[in-house]
Amino acid sequence: MGNACVADARDLSAAYYNPSLMSERKRFEAMLGYSYASHHLSLSGRDSNIEPVRGFHAGLATAGTFGKVPFAFGVALHLPDERISRVRALRQEEPRWELFDSRNQRIYFASTVAVAPLPWLELGAGLAFMSSTRGRVDITGNANIFNTSSSTLRHEVDADLTAVRYPQFGVLVRPTNKVALGLAYRGAFQLELDLKARLQGDLGKLTTAYYALESYSVSAFLPAQIAFGGSWAVAPRVRTNLDLTYIFWSSYVSPVPKLAVELDIPTPKEGWPVGIEPPTTPTPVTIVPIRMRDRIVPHIGVEFDAVSTPTFVLQLRAGYEYALTPIPPQRGITNFVDTTRHTFSIGVGANAKDWIPELPDVKVDLVGTYSAMVTTTIRKDSAADLVGNYVAAGHLWNMGVTTSFGF
Amino acid sequence: MRLKLLPVLLLACACSTLGSESEPRPLPPSSGAGPFRKLAADEVPGVAPYVLNSPEAKYRSPSAALDTQGRVSLYAIATIEGQDAVVRSLASDGRSFYGTSIDIGRKPAVVLAPSARRLLSAEVVKSAAGWSLYTLTEDALEVRTSQDGKGFDGPAMRLFWSPTSWMGGVESFGVAEMGGEVRVYLAGNCQIGETRRVGEELVWIDPVSGTPEIEPVLPAKSGEFDCVIDPQVTVTETVDGQALSKMFYIGKTNGVHGVGFAGRFGSDGAFVPNPLPVFRSKALEREPFVLSFDAGALLYLDLDRNDNKEIYRSIAAGTAPADRTLPVYAPYVVD
Helix, strand or coil: CCCCCCCCCCCCCHHHHCHHHHHHCCCCEEEEEEEEEEEEEEECCEECCCCCEEEEEEEEEEEEEECCEEEEEEEEEEEECCCCCCCCCCCCCCCEECCCCCCCCCCEEEEEEEEEEECCEEEEEEEEEEEEEEEEEEEEEEECCCCHHHCEEEEEEEEEEEEEEEEEEEEEECCCCCEEEEEEEECCEEEEEEEEEEEEEEECCCEEEEEEEEEEEEEEEECCEEEEEEEEEEECCEEEEEEEEEECHHHCCCCCCEEEEEEECCCCCCCCCCCCCCCCCCCCCCCCCCCCCCEEEEEEEEEEEEEECCCEEEEEEEEEEEECCCCCCCCCCCCEECCCEEEEEEEEEEEECCCCCCCCEEEEEEEEEEEEEEEEEECCCCCCCCCCCEEEEEEEEEEEEEEEEEC | CCHHHHHHHHHHCCCCCCCCCCCCCCCCCCCCCCCCEECCECCECCCCCEEECCCCCCCEEEEEEECCCCCEEEEEEEEECCEEEEEEEEECCCCCCCCCCCCCCCCCEEEEEEECCCCCEEEEEEECCEEEEEEECCCCEEEEEECCCCCCCCCCEEEEECCCCCCCCCCEEEEEEECCEEEEEEEECCEEEEEEEECCEEEEECCCCCCCCCCCCECCCECCECEEEEEEEEEEECCCCCEEEEEEEEEEECCEEEEEEEEEECCCCCCEECCCCCECCCCCCEEEEEEEECCEEEEEEEEEEECCCCEEEEEEEEEECCCCCCCCCCCCCCC
């Protein structure tokens, strides 16, 4: 449906699209699915080796009434099956696909509660949790600079995955039984990468060395979003959706690490041996602001009930999304790469209910999306740029299957 | 009854796969201009980062070109029995030249015989018409030609140019083919100017039209340097079809040398320097020469080598991208 679901998310994906829609759950439901996103992105014809993002998603929801007010509570989980968290800090000059390079390989967990105080009004809220990384590395001992394999060094590593949370809210209004209007707010989150490294010891009995490095960076940032959308049953078996999502990209925090380095290597009494050059403290880096621009992303979708019987419904879906890149042209020393993209999606859903009384109702949804990145030449203002001009191009595809059970 | 099936569904969540090692990041786009790092042990025979070194020959002023088999011909000035000559060595990987500290019983071949005149700088240029050897002495810039690059002992053509107000004697030079003509870059008084070769004459090109005087294409104050010498210029094309002139040079500040990089779009106008050096070794680098090779670039230059007995000029090499690990050096090749 081209992600046009703010007013029309009819399964546990409502936890993301619009938490208020969770109030439409009328019984205990469970969902289990798997998705696989493949990135085929290149810079000047050379594959950028962006890893696929794949993993399980699951959800549970239960419903009831509070007084006469229907409510529902749900949880949703995304569990990557390749890595549970991945971070990478690169120099700002190094070309990278800013929005795709290791961004989504993290555990996601969300809990949602929703109520329907009036027949035409639904309200929902939730909290989403992601994992962040902190770590420390200590190296002490003796480094033999003439025969490195004879060095005796001790290492200590201490790393934490800590949780960060951000809020989600949603409201849905049904002015008629054919029309629904939804509004959702998704809070911003940033995952910080905080690393400290310390190296201390003797250098080949010549002198001592002390090196301390502190690195702080934001390894992932998703800006706040406000999504407004409508769903309209244009015919008894046809529904169309239109969403507009305002994304506050201008608040994006540069992923470039801030470094603090301390280096102390006293010169040996006899001076440095021939061929040995002591390192010098790296020059502090001036971080260039990324200056992303806010964007409105339109989504449209259509769903058609190809088969509709009391015990079986087969739905066909299609959608489109246009995402204008929020990253300005990279004409200077930075190389945060992204291009505008067109995303097309198709899907099919099969819903069987009350076939066999002993078995739960089953709904199976298959979805496939294809995103075409608009081929873009990145041109540098300076002919002395060390990266130079290059071409960004590629496509993405994503496939997913979700099975829902109603008990 | 229906809820009894729930544990079965939850167990299905356990069917996950294990992660694998990340693939290394591919080489990012690069203009092939560095930053360079020194070649490391296992990347050269002998002592890294030297590719041509001898206390007797004192190799200096390197230049290089690919032959028809894709091998690198490395040329350098050498001192032979007290006189200056130009020699040539060969390597399939751009690193394993005979003439390093390992004695294999073979020395680089002489392509310009020793003579009493002192050679300040030399550069070999390969073009569709053949090979040309430009040499700078204290009073002349000469050019000799060859069909195969293996010998330049024919008659020399002396090139001349009119004086400018800012350049005294020429200390070093670089040569490039650009738009069907030969451009010669002359360095003197810490600045670099551009000329067009017309027969035996080098005609100055003013990078700023309308000025009464010929201006340098790279002034003394470039990047973090106060003095520039030793230009090497190549012309390439950007991915979107723009001509790009690249100049590598030696910059000096307070007696410390570094390799600088400057560029310009097209074939005319002043060069824009990159603010930072692309190579620095604290060994009085001179005469950088960059060769595009094997999806990267090799930097040859001469610098002081201290072997604990004496200090003498040697040819060292660097590579870009700097985070690329090169394969172990290849066996020696001979013609």
